[in-house]
Amino acid sequence: xxxxxxxxxxxxxxxxxxxxxxxxxxxxxxxxxxxxxxxxxxxxxxxxxxxxxxxxxxxxxxxxxxxxxxxxxxxxxxxxxxxxxxxxxxxxxxxxxxxxxxxxxxxxxxxxxxxxxxxxxxxxxxxxxxxxxxxxxxxxxxxxxxxx
Amino acid sequence: xxxxxxxxxxxxxxxxxxxxxxxxxxxxxxxxxxxxxxxxxxxxxxxxxxxxxxxxxxxxxxxxxxxxxxxxxxxxxxxxxxxxxxxxxxxxxxxxxxxxxxxxxxxxxxxxxxxxxxxxxxxxxxxxxxxxxxxxxxxxxxxxxxxxxxxxxxxxxxxxxxxxxxxxxxxxxxxxxxxxxxxxxxxxxxxxxxxxxxxxxxxxxxxxxxxxxxxxxxxxxxxxxxxxxxxxxxxxxxxxxxxxxxxxx
Numbered sequence: 001x002x003x004x005x006x007x008x009x010x011x012x013x014x015x016x017x018x019x020x021x022x023x024x025x026x027x028x029x030x031x032x033x034x035x036x037x038x039x040x041x042x043x044x045x046x047x048x049x050x051x052x053x054x055x056x057x058x059x060x061x062x063x064x065x066x067x068x069x070x071x072x073x074x075x076x077x078x079x080x081x082x083x084x085x086x087x088x089x090x091x092x093x094x095x096x097x098x099x100x101x102x103x104x105x106x107x108x109x110x111x112x113x114x115x116x117x118x119x120x121x122x123x124x125x126x127x128x129x130x131x132x133x134x135x136x137x138x139x140x141x142x143x144x145x146x147x148x
Numbered sequence: 149x150x151x152x153x154x155x156x157x158x159x160x161x162x163x164x165x166x167x168x169x170x171x172x173x174x175x176x177x178x179x180x181x182x183x184x185x186x187x188x189x190x191x192x193x194x195x196x197x198x199x200x201x202x203x204x205x206x207x208x209x210x211x212x213x214x215x216x217x218x219x220x221x222x223x224x225x226x227x228x229x230x231x232x233x234x235x236x237x238x239x240x241x242x243x244x245x246x247x248x249x250x251x252x253x254x255x256x257x258x259x260x261x262x263x264x265x266x267x268x269x270x271x272x273x274x275x276x277x278x279x280x281x282x283x284x285x286x287x288x289x290x291x292x293x294x295x296x297x298x299x300x301x302x303x304x305x306x307x308x309x310x311x312x313x314x315x316x317x318x319x320x321x322x323x324x325x326x327x328x329x330x331x332x333x334x335x336x337x338x339x340x341x342x343x344x345x346x347x348x349x350x351x352x353x354x355x356x357x358x359x360x361x362x363x364x365x366x367x368x369x370x371x372x373x374x375x376x377x378x379x380x381x382x383x384x385x386x387x388x389x390x391x392x393x394x395x396x397x
Contacts, residue, residue: 002368002371002379002383002386003380003383003384003386003387005371006371006372006374006378006379006380006382006383007380007383009371009372009379010378010379010380012380014380014384016387018384018388019384019387019388019390019391020391028384030378030380030381030384031378031380031381032381033381033384036381036384036385036388037384037385037388039286039385040385040388040389040392041388041392043282043285043286044282044389044392044393045392051285051286051288052288055159055286055287055288059159059160062376062377062381063376064159064160064161065160065163065375065376066375066376066377066381067160067287068160068161068162068163068166068287068376069375069376069377069382070286070377070381070385071282071283071285071286071287072163072166072283072286072360072361072362073361073362073377073382073385073386073389074282074283074286074385074389075278075279075280075281075282075283075286075361076279076357076358076361076362076386077362077385077386077389077390077393078275078278078279078282078389078393079275079276079278079279079354079357079358079361080275080340080358080386080390080395080397081246081247081389081390081393081395081397082242082243082246082271082274082275082278082393083271083275083340083343083344083354084340084343084395084396084397085242085246085247085249085393085395085397086242086246086249086271086274086275087268087271087315087316087317087343087344088249088250088251088254088315088316088317089314089315089339089340089342089343089397090314090315090339091339091396091397092338092339103396108391108396109396111247111394111395111396112247112248112250112394112396113247113394113395113396113397114396115250116315116396117396
């Protein structure tokens with residue numbers, strides 16, 4: 001959801017299939033998306049040689065400060081996924097509602113941890129579709145309530 | 149005092165806030181926590197690294213069901229000396245196959261002799277070390293050497309407001325971070341921040357490392373905030389990593 005909302009704020013449209021299909025990385029719509037995805041794949045699952053190549057390619061594409069950002073984000077989400085999966089937390093209500101169609105499109109409901117989140121009812125999903133153009137605003141309003 | 153971590157081998161300079169956050173956690177790792185001693189916390193960290201090369205974990209990960217494969221884990225010396233078997237198994241599973249954990253497995257783990265709060269502190273150490281190690285890997289730097297444990301007694305602080313809600317374990321209610329837990333979040337917060345709130349220090353670790361690796365918790369819900377990477381680039385990486393881990397969240 002944050003990928004979609006932040007892309008829209010920048011006047012871009014991200015192709016979210018790149019999240020689940022590295023072959024679609026070239027058309028992600030995000031600048032240097034293919035290099036970023038190749039780097040994430042190599043850090044998480046790759047051998048040392050493929051990681052070296054992906055790191056060098058990303059460094060050439062985005063520079064040293066952004067490479068550090070990228071390594072930080074990959075490390076961060078190696079943590080966040082394990083927190084969610086090892087504690088059984090469900091998606092927060094507004095995120096669950098506004099991403100229901102997206103999760104279906106990307107087949108994310110097939111992941112085991114989907115069992116921890118009840119699916120929103122059909123009427124609520126229909127309402128969420130109507131309100132989808134306002135999702136960015138809604139996200140920021142909810143964000144002010146959820147101040148961390 | 150010299151920093152307990154370095155990024156030797158990295159082809160690029162690493163931001164000061166990342167060095168500081170890693171150093172802070174590494175010092176805390178060596179000390180007694182809320183429910184585990186310093187030696188046990190360092191042993192959990194050693195098991196995280198042992199799990200990545202564990203044959204049993206590899207076989208389980210490849211199996212259709214993680215319950216179909218039994219055997220003994222390849223353990224670290226520290227883990228074998230300081231941790232009960234049930235804790236070693238939990239460290240290995242959270243490290244290598246977290247997406248297939250379930251409530252029934254957790255109930256058996258807790259019945260095996262560790263408390264719910266001990267489990268949360270174990271998860272905190274596992275996920276923090278995982279995060280730090282993968283940042284080093286991404287940068288081509290050597291992993292930080294594990295610290296020497298510091299003697300001391302766990303604080304055994306359990307927040308009185310923690311209760312069972314939607315997750316598998318008690319959490320502090322969204323609007324309920326008050327008193328000695330008032331610094332954890334202001335107002336309401338999301339489930340992923342509350343997930344480890346049965347051990348407030350775990351939430352403090354999460355906030356400190358997330359602020360350096362990703363964004364401060366307060367910035368996450370503002371989609372206009374980025375770093376040198378733009379926010380869409382950051383979120384593309386985040387979503388891809390979640391997908392590679394088969395994480396629905």
